[in-house]
Amino acid sequence: MRTLLFIVIAGIAGLIVLSTVAPLIGLFLTLALGYYGVRRFLLTDSALGKLGWAVLVLIALSMSISNTPALVGIVAALLLYYAYRGYRKAPEGYEQEDWMID
Numbered sequence: 001m002r003t004l005l006f007i008v009i010a011g012i013a014g015l016i017v018l019s020t021v022a023p024l025i026g027l028f029l030t031l032a033l034g035y036y037g038v039r040r041f042l043l044t045d046s047a048l049g050k051l052g053w054a055v056l057v058l059i060a061l062s063m064s065i066s067n068t069p070a071l072v073g074i075v076a077a078l079l080l081y082y083a084y085r086g087y088r089k090a091p092e093g094y095e096q097e098d099w100m101i102d
Contacts, residue, residue, distance in 0.1 A: 020073030
């Protein structure tokens, strides 16, 4: 029963992660663009340059907010990870035999 439940959860979470690959890539790219813009904003000395980088950061922020389906994909990937980790854990009361001779 435990294996069947794991297979069902893994199948559903895997399909969700696969269906949100494009928004995940878009979220990654827009967050990277925003990070680059913030770094350049902090390093720029001119006021016009700071204004340009601030506009770029705001554009990247609005683009990353529009990738909300990527958050569902991240949650599904975490669910898949924790389900796999819980499945691989030894059941309670199970002792692994020591195969090494003292």
